Amino acid sequence: MPRLSKYNARQRKKLHLGEFQEFGFGVTTVCQKDLTEQQLAVLLDDFLTNAIESNQLVFGGGFEAEAGDLRLEGYIMLDARQGSVSEEQRAAVEAWLKARSELTEVSVEALSDAWYA
Incomplete structure (x- = not known):
């Protein structure tokens, strides 16, 4: 992560x-x-x-075949020009995924920096 003191507000933004x-x-x-395929399309939609x-x-x-x-x-x-996902939004997505019978395992990560690993 870069040192913040070397950037002005415009650069940080x-x-x-x-x-x-x-x-x-x-x-x-x-x-x-x-x-x-039809069931997968409905699930994704x-x-x-x-x-x-x-x-x-x-x-x-999207979908990916693995092992x-x-x-x-x-x-x-977040679907906005700027901003972050809230913990409530993350929990809502997690609850929705866990309620689906088509999914056998669900893993939802903690909030993380969306731009830098």
Whole structure:
């Protein structure tokens, strides 16, 4: 992480540092093995509509096959020019994912810096 004292407010804002730092979180889920393409499409559409957009969030990710499992994984940020995901929004997404019978495992990370690892 760069030293903040060497940047003025405009630079910190542009670089998402200090008071302009933004937070998001990652999700990883494992889907049931017997889901059809249609069921996966409905799951993804429901996720984007009811868990992401309804909470004013954006999702970067999708389905990925890994070690014989189909996973839905990605990173979630606030759908705004600037700002951070709240703990309430993170909890709402987690609750939505855990309520879905199509998902056998759900892992929702803690809030983290959305711009710097």
